[in-house]
Amino acid sequence: MYVKLCGLRTTADVATAVDAGADAVGFVFSPSARQVDPATAGRLVREVPPHVLSIGVFSGVPAAEVRRLAVESGVGAVQLHGAYPKAAFDEVSTSGLPLVRAVALTPGTDVRVGAHGEEMLLLDSPVPGSGERWDLTALDGARPEGRWLLAGGLGVRNVAEAVARARPWGVDVSSGIESSRGVKDHGLMREFVAAARNG
């Protein structure tokens, strides 16, 4: 089970995620309680060891700016949320960085992993980072195959059940590992990784 911990903001967050065994960590570049400025993101990215993927998370930022910020900060991948067209993915991919396409599952959503050239697909609640769950029965008949992550309101208490229901390749969490909005709880981070992998 691939586990991404998102919205990290401090050195201690990064150290805890790595020690807990996360496969990937996310740094939010868009307006959010979890936003990190480019210089901070760059510093944190340099603290992430090579075996953990650092992902720059973007929403509403023009593709050319995404590309610039991603390259300058040194992230290992880019996650694009929401209504980015295929052309935006094409533009960001000229950086050579792998992409994550993050979308809510609504009627008509293309759930094929790689449909926009992405390496991973992330199925999330309509408002990213809100901590809101979504109805997993929407996956019936529309379950992706391959490298897709389940996100949206996951936490220590519900991740095992959600994994059993949705059978994703991986999971992603932000709110569920926080003590207050934007502040990571290091105990919950460790518990979440264990619960996602071991039930």
Ligand SMILES: O=C(O)c1ccccc1NCC(=O)[C@H](O)[C@H](O)COP(=O)(O)O
């Ligand atoms: O976390 C944010 O504030 C955020 C803001 C803008 C775009 C994306 C954002 N988060 C993306 C993530 O990858 C979250 O981990 C994912 O949406 C799950 O969030 P949560 O429901 O809080 O666990």
